[in-house]
Amino acid sequence: MHRRSLLATALAAPFVKPSIAAAQTAAPSRRETLLLVQEYGPNSLDMQGIGSAQPVNGVSLNCYDRLLRFKPVPLADGNGGTFQINELEGELAENWQVASDGMSATFRLREARFHSGRAVTARDVKWSLDRAVSIGGFATTQMAAGSLEKAEQFVAVDDRTFRIDFARRDKMTLPNLAVTIPFVFDSELAQKNGGGDPWAKDWLKNNVAGSGAFKVESWKPGVETIYVRNDDWTSGRLPSLRRIIARDIPSPSTRRALIERGDADISYGLPPKDFKDLADGGKVKVVGVPVPNALWSLALNAATGPFTDARLRQAVAWAIPYEKIMQASLFGRGIAMWGGDGKATTAWPQPYPYDTNIDKAKALVAQLAPGGITTSLIFDAGAATIAEPMAVLIKEALAPLGITVELQKIPGANFRGELNKKTAPMAINRFGGWLDYPDYYFFWNYHSNNSIFNISSYQNKEMDKLVDGARFAPDATSYERDVKGFIEMAFSELPALPICQPLHDVAMQKNIGGYQFWPCREPDFRYLTKG
C-alpha cells in the first residue's frame, strides 16, 4: 500500500517546472525583486502534509489564503508590525458572524479566484478544512488545539456561504483559523491530480493549488525557491514586490556577510551576536519582535532523578547566572524573565521571582543534598549557538553548589527522541506556542497530559485543574483567577526555570519596509516593500 505511494512520488516531477506564472506584462525589475537568504527552505509546498518543516509555513502564508487573518498591529519602534491574538480580519471571508448561542460561525466568502482561474467556493473551504482535521500529524493536532476536530463541523451552505459548528465554546477556535494550517486549496485541481489519493498528498507536496498573493515559479529543495506575484489577487492589497528569490545559505557567517555587504535584501536566522553587531553598526535595519508565548528555559525533571524536590529546583533557580547568560549567550537579544516581584499578573510570559543569589542556593542545597549531585544536561545541537554557552555558564554556576553537570549536545534528530524518553534530568529548550494564551502554554508544558514539551514530566492535579479551568473559562473573572493561580504555582513549583523571552530578529536593508511578524515566524512577502 505505502510502497505504491512512495513509487508514485518517485514518478512525480522532482521540481516545480517554471510555470505560466512568468511575467504577463514586463519582467519584474530589481526594485520589485527581493533577495532573501535563510538557513534552509521548504521541504514541501503543503504545510498540512506530514513532515513539513518550518519554512513551509511561508508557502502557506504567501501562496494560499485562509478564511481569516490576524490584523497587523504596528510595533512601538515603527519598524514593522506584529499581531494580537484576538484581533482578526477577513482574508477569504468578506465578513463573518458568530451565532447568538455562541456555538457556530458563518462566513461570507469574497469573490476570489484560484491561480487556476476558478472561483473560490465554500466547497473548497470545506474540503481544505476536512483535510486538515483528517490528514494526521501536526496539522490535525494544531486544528484540535482550537477545538476543530471533525469534518462534520464544517458546512458549505451555498457557493459563498460557509459555516463552522463549534465542538465547544473555545476562545481559540477563531484565532486558530488564522494560523498557517487551515488554508484553502483548489479542491477540484487537487482531486483531479491526486491520482486516487483523496487528499492528493503527493501532488500537493510538489504543487501549489491556491488563491494566494504569490505563486511558486520554481522550487529547488535545499537550493532556492522563487515566488512571483499573483497579479489577480483580491483578498488584500496587491503586494508591491513582484518577485522573491529565497536562497538557502547554510552558513550563518555567509548570511551575515551577504546582508552586511548589501548583496541580500533580507536575512533570517543569524546568531544573536550578529544581530546585535548589525543593530549597533547601523548599516542595516534589525527588527526584533519579542516572540509571543515563547521562552528559553531550563527544565528540571520533576518525576525522576535528582530534582524531584521542588526546593532543589528553587536552589537551581537562585544559582542561574541570568545576567551573564543574557550578555554572553543572547547578546542582549531577549527579554529578562527573572527578578519579578512574585505577584502574578495575567501577562505571559512574565518574570519569575528569582535572581542570582548564590547564598540562598547554597543554603538550600546544603540542606537537601549535602552530599552533592552529579547529573547531566542535554541541549539541541541545532540550537547550540545559544544553548551551548548557556549550558556552559549553568554548569559553571552549579559547580560551587556541589552540583556537577555533564553537558550533552544532542544532534537534532536525537534530541526529540531524548525528550520523548522523559528521563533527562536537565534540558535546555525553547518553546513557543502559536496561540498566544498562557493556558495554551501551560497546557503543552506543565499539564499532566505529559506532552513531549512537558520536558520535566511535571504532573500535578491542582495545576491541571487551574489550567483546564482557564482554557474553557466561562467569564473573564474566573479566567483571570485561574491564570494567576497557575502562574503563581509555577513560581514556586518551577517545573522549568525561565531564562528569557527570545526576540525574533530579522536583518534587512534600510530600504526594506513593511516587515510583518506572525506566529509562524516566516516572512510575509505581501506586506514587504522595497523603496
Added chain:
Amino acid sequence: MSATQASPSAFAASLRHARHVVTGNAVTGLAFAMFFLFLLCAAFGPLIAPYDPLASNTAIALQPPSWAHPFGTDQLGRDILSRVVVAARLDMTVAIASVALVFALGGLAGVAAGFFGGWTDRVVGRIADTIMAFPLFVLAMGIVAALGNTVTNIVIATAIVNFPLYARLARAEAAIRREAGFVLAARLTGNSELRILLTQILPNILPIMAVQVSLTMGYAILNAAGLSFIGLGVRPPTPEWGIMVAEGASFIVSGEWWVALFPGLALMLAVFCFNLLGDGLRDIVDPQRRS
C-alpha cells in the same frame, strides 16, 4: 616504496643516521623541536596555562589580544591562550591513540595478508576496498553520529578510516619479504610461520610504517576538527583545537579573528609538524638517502 633489507643488528647505524638527518636538515630539526614543544604542553599544560581554561568572565568577553590575554578571550571571556595550551593534551591523545589503534589493527592485518596470502589476503583486501570506496570523512561522520560523540568514538572512527592505508602498506611490504633470504633461513631452522611473521617480518617493516604514522597523526587532528565543525566534536566545555576553531569560525566575519586564529594556528602547527616529521622519518628510513 622501496624495500628495506636492514636486519635488527643495523639498529645502531640507523640511530647514527637519524642523528645525521635531524641535524643535517633544518626543517626536520625544527619539526622535531616543535613536536617536543607540543608534547611539553600535553604533559604540563594545566601547569603552564596562565588561567583556568574553563573559568568564564563575561565582563571581558571577546577581548582582542592584550598583555593580560595574549591570545584574547572568547565568547564567554575565557582565556584563549590557556585553552590552546591545555587542549594540546586532548588533541595529542586523539592523534596518538587513533594512530596507535590503526597501527596495531591495520598493520597486523596487512602483514598477515601479505605473508599468508590466500583467503587472509582476500578478506583483508575486501575490507580495505570497502572502506576506501566510502568518502572517508562521511564515513567518520557516520561512525561518530552512530556511536555518539565522545573522544573514544572519534578515535575509533579515525582509526577505521585510516585502516586501508596501513593494511595496504603493510601487506605490500610483507609480500616483498615473504621469500627473502632471512625469512627462508628462519624457515629452514624450523621456526613456525606465525613465529616468523612476528619475529622476522614485523620488526622489519616497522620503520616504514612509522613514516605513515606521523602523516596520519596530522590527519587525525584535522578529522576531529572537521567533525567539530559539523557539530560532532567532543563535549563542551572541554577545550579542543578543532572545536575552538569551529566555534571561532563564526566570529571571523564579525572581525573577532583571534577566537579562531590562535587555535587554528596551534592546529596548523601540529599538523604541519607531524607532516614534516613524516618526511624526516622517511629520510631516515629510506636507504637511498643513507650515507
Added chain:
Amino acid sequence: MRTVALRLAGAIPALIGVILATFVLTRVLPGDTASYFAGPTASAESIAQIRAELGLDRPLPEQFLRYVTALSHGDLGMSLTTGQPVLDDLAARLPASAELTLSALLLAMAVAIPLGILAAVKQGSLADHACRILVTGGVSLPVFFTGLLLVYVFYFLLGWSPAPLGRLDAFASAPPTVTGFFLVDSLLIGDTETFRAALAQMVLPVCTLSLFALAPIARISRASMLAVLGSDFVRTARASGLSPRAVILTYGFRNAMLPVLTTLGMVFSFLLGANVLVEKVFAWPGVGSYAVEALIASDFAPVQGFVLAMAILYVLLNLAIDLLYGLVDPRARMAA
C-alpha cells in the same frame, strides 16, 4: 573491453560491502526518524503510523531486503529533509559537486606536479624546502577555516569575489542542462556572461579545495621523480649526452607520472570528504552538504544514496585511472 568488464566485476564485492555497511550504520544512528518526521506535537499513534509507513517497524533483515529490492529497481527511497526522491536529488546535485571536485583536482595537479618535479630536480635546495613547507601548510588547515578566511578576505573585505551564494548569483539564470556542469553548458550555448559568472563563483571554493589536495600530489610527484631520476635508464640517457631538460621531460616525467596516477584515486576520495565542508561554507548545492544535513537529521535514504553514488563514482574513477595507466605505460597494456 574485457579488462573493463573484469575490473567492474572486481568492484562488486566492495560495492556490496558498502551497501551493507551503510545500511547497518544508518540503522545504528540513535535518532528516531519517525518521531523527528512526525513533528513535535505528534501523538504516539501518529509516530507509530509513520514508523509503519516507512517500514521501520519491521525486523532489520526484512528492512534490508526491501531496501535491496527497491535498489535493484533504481529506487533509492525518499528524502525526508527535502521531501523529494533521493535519486532526483542526487541527479540534481551531483553535477555541482563533480564540477567543483574535478576543477579542484585539475587545479591542484596543475600546481602540484610541476612543484613536485621542481623539488625533486633541485633536491635539498631552498626551492625544495619552500615547496615542502607550502604544500604541507596547505594541508595543515581545516578546510572550513581556509574557506571562511578566503570569504572574509576576498569577498567581505576586498570585494573582489562575488557573493558566496552558490553556483550562480541570484539574478543570473542557469544554462540549459546538458552535462550539468555550468562551465561546459554555458560555453555550449555560447553564453560567455553566464560562463564568467559561474567561473567567478567557483574560484574561492575551488582554491580552498585544491589547497588541500596539493600536498599528496606534490609529495608523490617528488618521490617518484626522485626514484626515476636515480634509475638506470635515466643514467643511461644522461650518459648518452641528452640535455638535462630533455631527460627530465621525456624520460623522467612520463615514468614518474605512473605512481601519481595511482594516487589520484585516493586524492579524489579525500577531496570528496573535504567537499562536504567546503559546500557548507560556500552554500554550494552539492551532494556533500546534502548528505551532511541528512545525517544530522537521521534521514537514512539520502545518506545511503549518497554513499552508494560516491562508491560507484570512486570505482569508475579508479577504472578510468587504470585505463589511463595503460596508455602511459605500454607494459600494463600488454599484460592486460
